Amino acid sequence: MMGDFWKRFSRNRGAVIGLFILLLVVVVAAIAPLLFPDSPWRMVQRPFLPPFEMSEYPLGTDTIGRNVISGLAYGAQVSLLVGLVSTVVSLLIGIPIGALAGYFGGFVDDALMRFTELFQTVPNFALAIVLVAIFEPSIYSIIAAIAIVSWPPVARLVRGEFLSLRQREYVEAATLSGQSHAAIIWRQILPNTLSPIIVLASLMVATAILLESSLSFLGLGDPNLMSWGYMIGAARTVIRQAWWLSFFPGVAILLTVLALNLIGEGLNDALNPRLARKGK
Amino acid sequence: MKTRLALLAAALMLSTSAFAQPVEGGRANVVIQPEPPSLMMGLVQNGPTQMVAGNIYESLLRYDENLEPMPQLATDWEISEDGLTYTFHLAEGVKWHDGEDFTSEDVVFSVDVFLRETHARLRQSLEHVESVEAPDDHTVVFTLKQPFGPFIGIFEAGTMPMIPKHIYEGTDFANNEMNNTPIGTGPFKFEEWERGSHILLTKNEDYYEEGKPYLDEIYWHVIPDAAARAVAYENGVVDILPGGSVENFDVERIANLENSCITEKGWEYFAPHSWMWLNNREAPFDDARFRQAVMYAMDREFARDALWAGLGQVATGPVASSTRFYTDDVTQYTYDPAKAEALLEEMGYDGEPVRLLPLPYGETWQRWAEAVKQNLEEVGIPVEIVSTDVAGWNQRLAEWDYDMAFTYVYQYGDPALGVSRNYVSTNIAKGSQWNNVEGYENEEVDRIFDEAAVAVTPEERQELYTEVQKILVDEVPVAWMLELGFPTIHRCNIKDLVTSAIGLNDGFKNAYIEEAE
Numbered sequence: 001m002m003g004d005f006w007k008r009f010s011r012n013r014g015a016v017i018g019l020f021i022l023l024l025v026v027v028v029a030a031i032a033p034l035l036f037p038d039s040p041w042r043m044v045q046r047p048f049l050p051p052f053e054m055s056e057y058p059l060g061t062d063t064i065g066r067n068v069i070s071g072l073a074y075g076a077q078v079s080l081l082v083g084l085v086s087t088v089v090s091l092l093i094g095i096p097i098g099a100l101a102g103y104f105g106g107f108v109d110d111a112l113m114r115f116t117e118l119f120q121t122v123p124n125f126a127l128a129i130v131l132v133a134i135f136e137p138s139i140y141s142i143i144a145a146i147a148i149v150s151w152p153p154v155a156r157l158v159r160g161e162f163l164s165l166r167q168r169e170y171v172e173a174a175t176l177s178g179q180s181h182a183a184i185i186w187r188q189i190l191p192n193t194l195s196p197i198i199v200l201a202s203l204m205v206a207t208a209i210l211l212e213s214s215l216s217f218l219g220l221g222d223p224n225l226m227s228w229g230y231m232i233g234a235a236r237t238v239i240r241q242a243w244w245l246s247f248f249p250g251v252a253i254l255l256t257v258l259a260l261n262l263i264g265e266g267l268n269d270a271l272n273p274r275l276a277r278k279g280k
Numbered sequence: 281m282k283t284r285l286a287l288l289a290a291a292l293m294l295s296t297s298a299f300a301q302p303v304e305g306g307r308a309n310v311v312i313q314p315e316p317p318s319l320m321m322g323l324v325q326n327g328p329t330q331m332v333a334g335n336i337y338e339s340l341l342r343y344d345e346n347l348e349p350m351p352q353l354a355t356d357w358e359i360s361e362d363g364l365t366y367t368f369h370l371a372e373g374v375k376w377h378d379g380e381d382f383t384s385e386d387v388v389f390s391v392d393v394f395l396r397e398t399h400a401r402l403r404q405s406l407e408h409v410e411s412v413e414a415p416d417d418h419t420v421v422f423t424l425k426q427p428f429g430p431f432i433g434i435f436e437a438g439t440m441p442m443i444p445k446h447i448y449e450g451t452d453f454a455n456n457e458m459n460n461t462p463i464g465t466g467p468f469k470f471e472e473w474e475r476g477s478h479i480l481l482t483k484n485e486d487y488y489e490e491g492k493p494y495l496d497e498i499y500w501h502v503i504p505d506a507a508a509r510a511v512a513y514e515n516g517v518v519d520i521l522p523g524g525s526v527e528n529f530d531v532e533r534i535a536n537l538e539n540s541c542i543t544e545k546g547w548e549y550f551a552p553h554s555w556m557w558l559n560n561r562e563a564p565f566d567d568a569r570f571r572q573a574v575m576y577a578m579d580r581e582f583a584r585d586a587l588w589a590g591l592g593q594v595a596t597g598p599v600a601s602s603t604r605f606y607t608d609d610v611t612q613y614t615y616d617p618a619k620a621e622a623l624l625e626e627m628g629y630d631g632e633p634v635r636l637l638p639l640p641y642g643e644t645w646q647r648w649a650e651a652v653k654q655n656l657e658e659v660g661i662p663v664e665i666v667s668t669d670v671a672g673w674n675q676r677l678a679e680w681d682y683d684m685a686f687t688y689v690y691q692y693g694d695p696a697l698g699v700s701r702n703y704v705s706t707n708i709a710k711g712s713q714w715n716n717v718e719g720y721e722n723e724e725v726d727r728i729f730d731e732a733a734v735a736v737t738p739e740e741r742q743e744l745y746t747e748v749q750k751i752l753v754d755e756v757p758v759a760w761m762l763e764l765g766f767p768t769i770h771r772c773n774i775k776d777l778v779t780s781a782i783g784l785n786d787g788f789k790n791a792y793i794e795e796a797e
Contacts, residue, residue, distance in 0.1 A: 041654045047586045063529060064586045064647050137667045219646070223638075223665035237507060237643055238529045 015266020102162025523766025546783015
């Protein structure tokens with residue numbers, strides 16, 4: 001089973017490259033404190049040191065002399081943390097709502113879906129800005145805001161899957177054998193919806209990273225954490241004097257998000273083999 | 281010998297007049313940021329209002345860069361020996377923009393009726409005033425209850441603008457329709473204001489100072505984005521960038537453009553002084569050693585060079601060096617992390633984290649908070665930055681809900697006007713972010729500030745203020761940062777733009793545009 005999965009996954013070369021990039025980012029984030037024992041906020045050299053001039057600061061320094069490469073490494077921690085945690089939280093909101101709506105249908109479905117649409121009609125990013133601004137920017141409010149704007153697609157996806165799966169014979173069999181609703185939802189249907197959820201989740205991590213970067217860019221990041229979006233936001237006004245300050249964190253965001261999207265595609269191929277082959 | 285000297289003098293005069301003869305005509309294109317809420321300076325006194333309306337309204341005096349009074353609407357003045365009676369003789373032939381005569385009645389109305397009602401800062405100074413009288417059309421006499429040293433320093437346009445009595449007497453000042461088309465005595469008249477775009481002022485042809493002003497028009501451009509303002513200057517759309525209109529990072533680049541001049545002058549009266557409020561009420565800030573450690577831990581020269589483009593200077597204490605009665609004979613807090621650590625060790629600081637509230641005024645202030653946080657963490661004080669917007673910042677300070685908070689405050693030339701208010705214990709009250717927000721209490725300091733305000737001779741005042749500065753600098757009620765530099769950038773062929781201690785706020789009556797070389 002696992003071997004099969006890997007074989008199908010690795011058939012998509014982009015997905016393998018994506019996985020490789022992501023692993024690199026994860027490793028850098030994990031060993032950032034070993035690579036750069038100094039705080040990324042520490043002013044270590046003269047401001048506006050261009051990249052590739054001093055081997056100790058290969059990517060130069062920022063507007064007040066902080067080490068850019070150290071900021072990138074610590075920024076990876078924040079990006080990955082926000083991406084993962086906020087995705088988990090939105091799954092925890094979206095899956096139960098979608099599952100209940102799809103399984104019970106009728107009034108429950110109507111009520112839950114109208115509630116979901118309430119969130120879908122407000123543009124994601126605008127809602128996230130409002131939420132963070134109200135609760136004051138901190139890592140918690142940012143994760144909460146991203147989770148709150150990201151769960152509706154999960155709910156809709158899960159509801160769709162449940163709607164079609166609950167008609168299957170094995171569900172009917174389970175109902176006849178007297179299993180409770182909870183048991184049927186939890187043990188019978190949910191395991192069969194995992195593949196599309198996993199694919200969606202990998203893309204959601206990418207979106208969450210982008211959202212966090214955008215918030216930080218606008219100055220709504222956690223002021224105590226170095227993040228990629230913050231680095232670009234702080235460098236925006238000096239982009240003509242110091243291109244490298246926005247360029248390197250920009251590349252970091254681009255590569256990470258791209259990697260996650262490639263992985264998502266690979267997972268899709270690997271988990272839904274028939275769908276994938278039809279596509280090609 | 282005598283004739284030769286006279287000839288030489290005549291030649292010199294000829295040559296200087298040949299070179300410095302002001303040129304008539306032209307338009308000054310200036311950035312105004314942010315757009316003022318109103319131009320009626322008797323009602324609104326925020327920065328941009330003062331800058332634009334300083335051309336429309338005038339006061340009795342102006343001040344040179346050493347804060348010495350110069351004539352404006354008053355041509356000369358006398359102060360009685362006992363320091364209680366101030367007599368001003370007004371200029372002849374002054375007319376309001378609508379053609380009415382300006383008389384001493386207008387002065388009495390402005391000070392005693394209009395501004396007493398609308399101008400909170402002036403009202404405090406007016407509490408020392410017993411009466412304002414107009415014995416004839418061109419004489420005004422102020423009688424004080426007791427001597428008040430800084431009194432001669434309050435006749436500045438933003439502090440005491442002259443308001444036309446014939447328009448405002450007996451009306452509801454705040455809702456008078458004429459507020460939209462302000463009438464003053466100044467060198468330029470209000471012409472039009474298109475919200476979000478521009479404000480246009482035109483030359484006052486009947487101005488009472490011979491030959492002035494030289495410019496035909498002043499065109500104020502409203503450009504909300506800092507980068508766009510820089511581009512507007514580079515492209516020649518605007519020729520004058522008042523202090524603070526471009527990011528500090530851009531200052532050097534723009535000042536180095538061709539035909540670009542920069543001056544730090546014109547802020548002596550305001551002397552913007554920045555510091556961090558330290559909440560003296562709570563541990564660990566209730567221990568003077570902790571507050572001193574904060575001073576030693578901060579690299580303020582670095583902040584000036586990296587964040588303020590090298591402009592301004594490190595503050596030595598509560599009084600700015602351009603304000604009266606300044607002394608540098610106080611304890612110096614040069615950057616010394618080891619000393620900070622020793623002080624923290626001595627007091628037994630337990631490493632409890634403190635919160636830092638940056639000033640939400642943009643990039644520079646945010647970076648500055650980050651740099652201070654890093655400075656403090658390096659001596660072992662963990663700092664958590666709290667982000668807020670302007671409203672949240674105001675509210676937290678007014679409610680004393682902070683540990684450390686950035687701010688900057690104007691000094692208005694005299695410690696009694698702009699310094700003592702932040703340190704005397706009688707000025708501790710919730711609800712304001714400009715009073716003794718740090719909650720510092722010292723009877724000795726209270727006494728000296730009280731005595732110094734009403735002392736008659738400058739020598740007495742200097743002695744008292746020197747004493748109080750020494751005490752405060754040792755006790756560190758707040759952590760002084762920098763005397764801020766807000767450079768004015770302009771084309772070099774625009775001459776005599778900044779000619780007084782309030783700079784561009786003083787109006788452009790002396791400014792003229794030479795042919796570019």
